[in-house]
Amino acid sequence: xxxxxxxxxxxxxxxxxxxxxxxxxxxxxxxxxxxxxxxxxxxxxxxxxxxxxxxxxxxxxxxxxxxxxxxxxxxxxxxxxxxxxxxxxxxxxxxxxxxxxxxxxxxxxxxxxxxxxxxxxxxxxxxxxxxxxxxxxxxxxxxxxxxxxxxxxxxxxxxxxxxxxxxxxxxxxxxxxxxxxxxxxxxxxxxxxxxxxxxxxxxxxxxxxxxxxxxxxxxxxxxxxxxxxxxxxxxxxxxxxxxxxxxxxxxxxxxxxxxxxxxxxxxxxxxxxxxxxxxxxxxxxxxxxxxxxxxxxxxxxxxxxxxxxxxxxxxxxxxxxxxxxxxxxxxxxxxxxxxxxxxxxxxxxxxxxxxxxxxxxxxxxxxxxxxxxxxxxxxxxxxxxxxxxxxxxxxxxxxxxxxxxxxxxxxxxxxxxxxxxxxxxxxxxxxxxx
Numbered sequence: 001x002x003x004x005x006x007x008x009x010x011x012x013x014x015x016x017x018x019x020x021x022x023x024x025x026x027x028x029x030x031x032x033x034x035x036x037x038x039x040x041x042x043x044x045x046x047x048x049x050x051x052x053x054x055x056x057x058x059x060x061x062x063x064x065x066x067x068x069x070x071x072x073x074x075x076x077x078x079x080x081x082x083x084x085x086x087x088x089x090x091x092x093x094x095x096x097x098x099x100x101x102x103x104x105x106x107x108x109x110x111x112x113x114x115x116x117x118x119x120x121x122x123x124x125x126x127x128x129x130x131x132x133x134x135x136x137x138x139x140x141x142x143x144x145x146x147x148x149x150x151x152x153x154x155x156x157x158x159x160x161x162x163x164x165x166x167x168x169x170x171x172x173x174x175x176x177x178x179x180x181x182x183x184x185x186x187x188x189x190x191x192x193x194x195x196x197x198x199x200x201x202x203x204x205x206x207x208x209x210x211x212x213x214x215x216x217x218x219x220x221x222x223x224x225x226x227x228x229x230x231x232x233x234x235x236x237x238x239x240x241x242x243x244x245x246x247x248x249x250x251x252x253x254x255x256x257x258x259x260x261x262x263x264x265x266x267x268x269x270x271x272x273x274x275x276x277x278x279x280x281x282x283x284x285x286x287x288x289x290x291x292x293x294x295x296x297x298x299x300x301x302x303x304x305x306x307x308x309x310x311x312x313x314x315x316x317x318x319x320x321x322x323x324x325x326x327x328x329x330x331x332x333x334x335x336x337x338x339x340x341x342x343x344x345x346x347x348x349x350x351x352x353x354x355x356x357x358x359x360x361x362x363x364x365x366x367x368x369x370x371x372x373x374x375x376x377x378x379x380x381x382x383x384x385x386x387x388x389x390x391x392x393x394x395x396x397x398x399x400x401x402x403x404x405x406x407x408x409x410x411x412x413x414x415x416x417x418x419x420x421x422x423x424x425x426x427x428x429x430x431x432x433x434x
Contacts, residue, residue: 040081041431042088047081056080081432082425087147089424094146097153101145109141155416161405169404179403180244183256184281186221187237190228192273207233208267208274215264215278239280252277284403291353294389295364296346298331299338301381315375315382322372328386337381350393360385 037049059080063070071079107121114124128134169175188211192204211224221237228235245253251268252275259265259279267274300315302308318335322328329345336342353361359378364385367373373385 039433040085041429041433042085043092043429045088045092047084047088051084052080055084059083085428085430086421086425087143089428090147090150090421091143093154093424094150097150099146099149099153101142106138106142106145109145110138113141151417151420155413155420156409158416158420159409159412161408161412165408166401166404169408170400175404175407177244177246178407179284179400180246181257181282181284182242182244183248183279184239184242184283185248185252185256186239186278186280187252188221188225188228188276189236189272190267190274190276191234191236193271204274205267205269208276211276212264212266215276221278237275242283251275284399289392289394292350292391292393293353293356293364293387294350294391295348295356295385295387296328296332297338297341297348297360297383297385298328298336298346299381299383300335301337303337311382312375312377315384319372319375319384322384328372347388350389350391 038046039049039052040047056076059076060070070076110124111121114121117124119127125134128137170179188208190204190208190211192201196204207228211228214224215221225235225237240248245257248256251270255265255268256277256279261279261282264276264278267276269275298315298318300306300311300318302311306314314335318331321331329347332346333342336346338346341348348356353365355361356364357378357380360380360383363373363376363378363383364387367385367387369387369390371386373383375382375384377383
């Protein structure tokens with residue numbers, strides 16, 4: 001629960017901080033110069049005049065860009081203040097629940113933004129720095145990430161999705177359409193319209209068949225397109241982007257769902273020429289055969305009473321004892337430091353192949369079924385492991401239900417977010433300072 005009023009000692013602390021921020025020594029004669037001004041106290045935080053001025057300028061610019069009518073000054077001020085108050089409350093909550101983003105995470109986000117603008121990280125930073133906006137932009141990104149994370153955590157816990165809602169959604173037309181597979185199709189169109197001669201049409205068909213064969217042998221569409229263009233053939237095409245079957249060209253829609261990823265289809269004829277299409281990828285497909293591995297392991301971790309060398313010697317001893325015929329499960333229950341698997345004799349159950357910790361998964365990925373691994377080290381400690389089974393599991397039903405739940409959750413999220421923000425604002429202590 002957010003406290004509605006500050007305690008008296010905290011009020012004193014806040015005001016002592018405010019006084020330090022408001023004034024600074026401007027000359028040797030002790031003249032005070034105003035650097036900034038607090039215009040509101042919001043629970044345990046404050047809003048500064050500089051924050052208000054910057055946000056008001058942003059909002060005015062946004063209204064002008066949209067071509068909308070500017071609201072009256074008082075209404076604009078109220079909107080800006082409410083925006084800042086709600087943002088401040090969410091940032092305070094993010095701080096209380098421990099949401100923080102380190103420099104490496106911020107740098108990765110900035111790198112993504114830079115790449116989306118066709119720039120490297122350094123180029124983007126230098127461009128912002130030249131405008132004096134780098135630190136401001138970095139702080140804005142951090143705040144937005146914190147707010148998004150606290151919203152996701154606080155709002156999602158308010159949303160419940162029942163099994164019946166999921167079933168109803170899956171059986172609805174909207175649901176079936178939403179979770180239908182998306183296809184990434186690439187094409188090369190070799191022109192041969194109605195105006196070309198029959199012999200030219202046959203040549204173009206032979207060329208399309210040759211392109212199909214070469215593509216199925218591993219040559220890329222980009223290379224093939226470039227080669228044909230250099231020969232003076234006005235081919236066109238490229239990737240169509242992610243599309244559902246009913247959004248593909250009619251000529252493609254009837255064949256693409258039956259194609260395998262990486263397959264190039266035989267040429268398709270239209271009034272414009274011959275289309276060679278390749279299915280580059282599929283997402284959301286129902287036939288989700290997922291590789292899974294069943295494994296068991298013993299973990300010996302260094303700790304306050306066991307040195308690294310002692311841990312290494314113990315795992316080697318256990319390895320030899322298993323090779324000599326002792327029961328893996330018994331030794332795991334006696335010695336393993338993995339609290340999640342120790343009761344089950346080290347059994348990790350069936351896990352999707354990308355579901356193991358990377359270091360561990362890499363070491364067992366080529367381990368034959370039934371063969372005991374050599375002792376190996378990961379960041380968790382020393383392991384010995386045995387793969388007890390491999391299979392491909394059809395997870396299409398689970399996947400469809402998860403997709404349906406995500407869609408329903410997204411539908412409810414905005415309404416619950418609005419309700420949560422209203423409650424957050426209603427419970428907050430806000431004092432305006434003239």
